[in-house]
Amino acid sequence: xxxxxxxxxxxxxxVTSADRVLVAVQKAIVEGDIAAGSKISEAGLAKxxxxxxxxxxxxxARLERCHLVERTPNAGARVVTLTYKSLIALYQIRExxxxxxxxxxxxxxxxxxxxxxxxxxxxxxxxxxxxxGESYYQEAGDVDFHYRIILASKNQYLINMLCDExxxxxxxxxxxxxxxxxxVSRAFDEHKAIIxxxxxxxxxxxxxxxxxxxxxxxxxxxxxxxxHKEVS
Amino acid sequence: xxxxxxxxxxxxxxVTSADRVLVAVQKAIVEGDIAAGSKISEAGLAKxxxxxxxxxxxxxARLERCHLVERTPNAGARVVTLTYKSLIALYQIRExxxxxxxxxxxxxxxxxxxxxxxxxxxxxxxxxxxxxGESYYQEAGDVDFHYRIILASKNQYLINMLCDExxxxxxxxxxxxxxxxxxVSRAFDEHKAIIxxxxxxxxxxxxxxxxxxxxxxxxxxxxxxxxHKEVS
DNA sequence: AACCTTTTTATTGTCGACAATTAAAGCTCC
DNA sequence: GGAGCTTTAATTGTCGACAATAAAAAGGTT
Numbered sequence: 279x280x281x282x283x284x285x286x287x288x289x290x291x292x293v294t295s296a297d298r299v300l301v302a303v304q305k306a307i308v309e310g311d312i313a314a315g316s317k318i319s320e321a322g323l324a325k326x327x328x329x330x331x332x333x334x335x336x337x338x339a340r341l342e343r344c345h346l347v348e349r350t351p352n353a354g355a356r357v358v359t360l361t362y363k364s365l366i367a368l369y370q371i372r373e374x375x376x377x378x379x380x381x382x383x384x385x386x387x388x389x390x391x392x393x394x395x396x397x398x399x400x401x402x403x404x405x406x407x408x409x410x411g412e413s414y415y416q417e418a419g420d421v422d423f424h425y426r427i428i429l430a431s432k433n434q435y436l437i438n439m440l441c442d443e444x445x446x447x448x449x450x451x452x453x454x455x456x457x458x459x460x461x462v463s464r465a466f467d468e469h470k471a472i473i474x475x476x477x478x479x480x481x482x483x484x485x486x487x488x489x490x491x492x493x494x495x496x497x498x499x500x501x502x503x504x505x506h507k508e509v510s
Numbered sequence: 511x512x513x514x515x516x517x518x519x520x521x522x523x524x525v526t527s528a529d530r531v532l533v534a535v536q537k538a539i540v541e542g543d544i545a546a547g548s549k550i551s552e553a554g555l556a557k558x559x560x561x562x563x564x565x566x567x568x569x570x571a572r573l574e575r576c577h578l579v580e581r582t583p584n585a586g587a588r589v590v591t592l593t594y595k596s597l598i599a600l601y602q603i604r605e606x607x608x609x610x611x612x613x614x615x616x617x618x619x620x621x622x623x624x625x626x627x628x629x630x631x632x633x634x635x636x637x638x639x640x641x642x643g644e645s646y647y648q649e650a651g652d653v654d655f656h657y658r659i660i661l662a663s664k665n666q667y668l669i670n671m672l673c674d675e676x677x678x679x680x681x682x683x684x685x686x687x688x689x690x691x692x693x694v695s696r697a698f699d700e701h702k703a704i705i706x707x708x709x710x711x712x713x714x715x716x717x718x719x720x721x722x723x724x725x726x727x728x729x730x731x732x733x734x735x736x737x738h739k740e741v742s
Numbered sequence: 743a744a745c746c747t748t749t750t751t752a753t754t755g756t757c758g759a760c761a762a763t764t765a766a767a768g769c770t771c772c
Numbered sequence: 773g774g775a776g777c778t779t780t781a782a783t784t785g786t787c788g789a790c791a792a793t794a795a796a797a798a799g800g801t802t
Binding site: 551567586 | 782
């Protein structure tokens with residue numbers, strides 16, 4: 279299943295070898311294959327991907343940009359660690375920016391775009407029925423949904439910030455802390471309500487609903503993070 | 511006058527030569543010494559700063575990060591051009607994010623920090639009286655003010671996005687399109703009202719006032735941009 | 743044995759050269 | 773003379789090696 283969000287960097291296909299490495303390392307960090315908090319060796323990763331250090335450093339710079347690694351001069355890069363504080367900070371920003379995106383989308387989306395988004399949601403519903411309980415496809419669907427609305431805002435900076443700089447971190451929290459149980463179906467309903475508001479060209483309501491949707495999602499992850507902390 | 515905003519990259523002093531080049535080129539672009547829309551030659555700039563292309567490319571990557579240049583694979587980097595559309599997009603985001611920053615600051619700033627910020631504003635007022643009509647110091651003061659509030663939000667991502675990724679572009683609009691006339695003194699009054707709201711721990715009002723402040727600033731630049739376009 | 747200093751090692755930052763790609767110039771053909 | 777193709781030139785992407793810095797190990801002192 280080729281999902282929308284598999285691409286990055288404003289949705290260009292990887293042309294340079296730095297792009298390829300970036301995509302691979304992004305995926306590895308998001309999915310936890312490279313442990314959170316671990317140090318990244320430039321020479322090591324370069325060897326692993328059969329490239330020189332130059333393109334790898336370019337990739338590292340972009341990984342820093344999407345907040346997946348933290349670099350300190352002359353000391354190298356470390357994979358970020360997921361914390362409660364970071365989660366709150368991230369979702370505070372998402373509420374504001376995706377709320378704005380939703381409002382702009384309600385004002386600017388073409389009728390057929392709204393129709394297409396509505397159909398996409400129906401597709402996700404099918405998938406959910408078929409794969410009850412399996413969380414990954416739902417996450418992909420959720421990300422797809424948010425991506426579409428962000429793109430519909432037509433705000434260049436907003437698209438860049440959310441899709442390129444913030445969403446990999448969001449996915450990292452989701453993949454590593456999961457989304458499942460009753461939250462999945464509730465998220466669907468919230469998506470549907472948001473689309474309805476957009477279809478009615480009610481930007482204010484769409485904004486509000488998106489903020490609540492994100493807030494609910496945050497609370498869900500918060501509890502998982504809490505449970506996760508208590509175990510370890 | 512050493513101003514607060516002269517530093518960058520989360521306020522670390524430039525240690526590597528890529529840092530030095532970055533600061534210099536940032537300044538050159540913001541102040542229009544490197545023309546908007548012009549192509550950047552890696553070899554040329556590298557020679558100009560007496561460094562090799564490696565640190566210069568690192569600097570370019572960060573310039574792209576703060577939206578001062580746009581890079582396309584195998585085609586190089588171009589300095590961004592200031593447009594009406596871009597201005598609107600930028601300020602839409604600023605309203606949301608700085609509004610949030612203001613709300614968080616109202617909740618979290620220590621009493622002595624508020625006191626210090628209030629005193630900073632008095633200092634700016636002195637400066638304004640002395641240098642009536644000269645816009646640069648006012649801008650520096652304005653940027654100082656916004657920086658303080660953003661930092662007070664204590665939200666790591668918010669600080670990074672606003673101070674590292676967006677504010678150079680904001681400064682570019684200000685420096686090249688200027689802020690002067692009655693807007694200067696009005697901005698002072700708005701700053702004062704915002705501090706008062708923060709001192710009263712009224713986050714909601716502080717949020718609202720900051721949004722209006724930014725909106726007013728946008729309208730001011732809009733008219734300048736309009737006039738500028740009509741001339742050229 | 744713990745602490746500080748010095749030496750060693752490893753890692754990051756920088757350089758110059760080469761390969762790959764794109765943009766420009768020149769040529770051919772209509 | 774202009775459109776399309778070919779060749780040339782210029783620019784970007786990548787590589788391996790060296791220099792500079794920081795972390796680790798060894799040594800000495802109290």
